[in-house]
Amino acid sequence: MLTAHGLTCVRGERRLFAGIDLAVGPGEWLHVRGENGAGKTSLLRLLVGLMHPAAGEIRWDGAAVGELGDEYRRQMLFLGHHGAVKEELTTLENLHFAAALDGAELPEREALAALHRFGLRGREELPVRFLSAGQKRRVLLARLVTRKARLWVLDEPFTALDVKAVDMLSALIGEHLGGGGMAVLTSHQAMPIAGGRVLQL
Amino acid sequence: MNAIFAIIRRDLLLAMRRKSEVLTAVFFFVIVVSLFPLGIGPEPALLRKIAPGVLWVAALLATMLGLQRMFAPDHHDGTLEQMVLSPTPLGLLVGGKIAAHWLLSGLPLVLLAPVLGLQFGLDADALGVLMLALLLGTPLLSLIGAIGAALTLGLRGGGVLLSLLVLPLYVPALIFGAGAVEAHISGLGAAGHLSLLAALLALAVFFAPWATTAALRIALE
């Protein structure tokens, strides 16, 4: 369970938001909405620990995330604006190295299954450089499956996805929530996933 | 521990797939060293005297070339964020990045140095000391350089700024590294210089990844 209390974010000299409270329990997801520059990305970066709030606190299962450290990061997955995929590496290598940096073993079978699920069959050995923007995002979706995390924090996950991929991702998130997972995401469009709550910035 | 080896393997693999970067630094080293006799004249005694200094200064500049790209690509494509958020402690991952940088831009210099030293008329013993000094000194350059690379991450004019920050900090490595070879040639023995270099390396191994990690977190915030 992710809870935050009284979050305040200051960028430079501008106060983006103040006194934000939120709670996401198992099977729930939070839709962070707001205009450009309202601080959606900043809020997500606060939640994952890339930034520190000017005021307020963030707790995971009741304990402050700063004290949990590795323990929290093991159970949380963040996908930002940038894909964190290496253009020179193949799709398969990308998945393997991403898992290895987390200190986890990723069996070949599992990695292949994830790639196939998102329509990247036949492109396992292809450097990511040769993929289209949408296909690159699909590599990230494969990462969502291979990295087992209870909390997903996704920044604009639907960008650059075609209709079919949007459905795939929605289904994936639904599955994740169904299994007791949690998700926080930003998106401009309304999303057809049950159990959502909206946080307007 | 596996994460360290994974990141080293990944960086080496990436370097293999875009060979130009590694080779540029190595060629730079060779060319800079070869320019000195042309500028100074071919007198063997003089060349032998300046050889340690020239090789070391060229090594400093050559490692600088790769420094800027140490974290920049990872920062650019978001991998650095993932590294910070990984359950693996960031210090270990940074250690892996530094090790990879040394393997790609320090080790080739160590291996090439004797060939270039021959051009300057150094004898076999002096070449051995030169290699040993570079073997101890180039990791030090990668470690100190990593701090500068992390501090200047994503800044405008980062490259020039990086050299302004890092080169003064390279002074002790230069003095002890080049000094080891000179001391050996003049018959004083290089042991003192080399052990000081090793001491600095030990200090940097503990201190530099910590400072680099802190600087990276600041750069991302």
Next chain:
Amino acid sequence: MTMKENKLVHWFKYASPQSFYPLAGKMIPWFWALTAAFGVAGLWISFFVAPTDAQQGEGYRIIFIHVPTSWMSMFIYIVMAGWAGLGLALNTRLSGMMAQALAPTGALMAFLSLWTGAFWGKPMWGTWWVWDARLTSELILFFLYLGFIALQAAIDDARRADKAGAILALVGVVNVPIIYFSVKWWNTLHQGSSVSLTKSPAMAMTMLWGMLLMALCLWMYSIAVTLMRARAIILEREAHTEWVKVLDEVKS
């Protein structure tokens, strides 16, 4: 326990820019007065009381500037690193501002030390520059200051600039002694018994007094200038806050 807490609160009160600003404003004239007093006394001793040196003539008198500026340049770097470390540890805004305010003065001292060293070198050794251990380390210290200033100038976000500068200052302060000893080692290896700025024959007591007074003068000057610069930085960074908007000097 409560007393300790009170004291802590008290200190943090002055660590906030809002309460530091007027306090610094009140202190500045005093430090200028002390600068003038020590300066007059120091210069009087250095020009009129200290005897003419038997070997070096009148030209040696430049050490009354040279030595104190060298001292100050090193001392200021340590103070700067101290503020920087405090800023990283306690996350106080004022620390970063103080470190930023100190850097130009430190760089100035290092530069003056190099400049006067060259002026002294010309008549003494017939050359503007010798690779003496002290001058060389002073030069590198000057580079460290420039690096610090350049890094802070390159970062737009003031908080990031403070923190990045703090790490650089801490790395620098660890390196300063290493650099100093390595340069000294290098110097003895290469020149053997070289000319050295400190090896003047048995320093007379009056000369020591002159240098001490000049050092105190520069010390007071550094504090005064740093406080003024810190006040300017506070105004710049806090321009959007209410308390700055109601200040007399801002309104007019």
